Amino acid sequence: MSASASSTARIDSLDVLRGFAILGILVMNIQAFSMVSQAYLNPTLGESLTGSDFWLWAIAHVGFDSKFLALFAALFGAGMVVMAERSEADGAGPWRQHTRRMAILALIGMVHAYGIWYGDILFIYAVVGMVAFTFRRASIHRLLALAALFYAVPVVMGLAMTGLFLIMPGPGYEATVAAYWQPPAEAIAAQHDAYRSGWLGQMAQRVPDAATMHLLALPTEEGWRVLGLMLAGMAALKGGLLTGAWPLRRYVRTGVLSAAFGLPLVIAGILFNQATGWEMTTSLYLGTLFNHLGAPLVTLAWVCGALIVLKQGLWAPLLARLRAIGRTALSCYLLTSLLATTVFYGHGLGLFGRVDRIDQILIVLGVWTVLLVVAPAWLRRFEMGPVEWLWRWGVKGEQPALRRQAAPIL
Secondary structure, rough: OOOOHHHHHHHHHHHHHHHHHOOOOOOOOHHHHHHHOHHHHOOOOOOOHHHHHHHHHHHHHHOOOOHHHHHHHHHHHHHHHHHHHHHHHOOOOOHHHHHHHHHHHHHHHHHHHOOOOOOOOOOHHHHHHHHHEEEEEEEHHHHHHHHHHHHHHHHHHHHHHHHHHHOOOOHHHHHHHHHHHOHHHHHHHHHHHHOOHHHHHHHHHHHHHHHHHHHHHHHHHHHHHHHHHHHHHHHHOOOOOOOOOOOOOHHHHHHHHHHHHHHHHHHHHHHHHHHOOOOOOOOHHHHHHHHHHHHHHHHHHHHHHHHHHHHHHHOHHHHHHHHHHHHHHHHHHHHHHHHHHHHOOOOOOOOOOOHHHHHHHHHHOOOHHHHHHHHHHHHHHHHOOOOHHHHHHHHHHOOOOOOOOOOOOO
């Protein structure tokens, strides 16, 4: 089905899912906000990972790690199809508008990555989005085949890097461990000092951390993963999955089967890493492949569950708030970073490296509450989020209306 032929309810489903993704992403991102960068990959860094620490991490890993980033990337791909069809319906050139959208998004991402938080995904989405857009007219089968092909690249990379670790000379291996897996105490202290300092003092750590994402992760792993997910999102839109067009029974069956295959695969990765003692040789790449392969299935289960709730008309007040977050997703994503860095970095409370996993979850709940309150309140008065307004202004070349003229829908 063409995206332009979708009903308002089906477009609303994309907004609900987008809002759901914004909240879910924070469950894992909170670790990157609050802990040294290596701790995201190596959860044993600086702690025993036993008792409640282990279970909190394990629940987050199984249910959220890469799952909502996958959903966000898939929705981004679906959104490209929708925007292209709207551009064509308006008589505008879709390539011209898409190029401007991605260029402005890349600029926003650069400001975010190097000025606020190194874990930005916007720049990566902008770069990969230029490639993904070329496939927007492909059939569902071709999109899925290409998605699987691109998504497999990090698997090949992971296997190759694991083999490299096995033959790497001792000094080189130890240097890699210190850089990416188990940094020495003085390196950890330096990260603490940098992020607990003022904004300018943070730059010494934030700039190299962001550059590592853009120069290393983007071309070798993350870019391929995101490209595959964007194409899968295009296929999911065209096939009616994301629009709520499937019968309820199909969503139930697909969700159950996806969870039944995906969850054991992700859990197997935890058991593998535990059994191998979280050594870098086995865990940095090989140990993450379980989650890499299982994450899309768990994501699909989340999507089916959310759309079942939407189709059944359940939890309408919560869905309305999620829809508001989805309609202001870019602004809410950046607001999340502003709130989290204010809590953890030195220009705010300076809690970086001082918060355990229980407190991290409490902070997540606090940020969720802010977004669930602020987004609907904003849309009662305005047509779109503030950053969306700037983005659209840059793309269209004329200032769009911001203040809501008619009675609000929310």
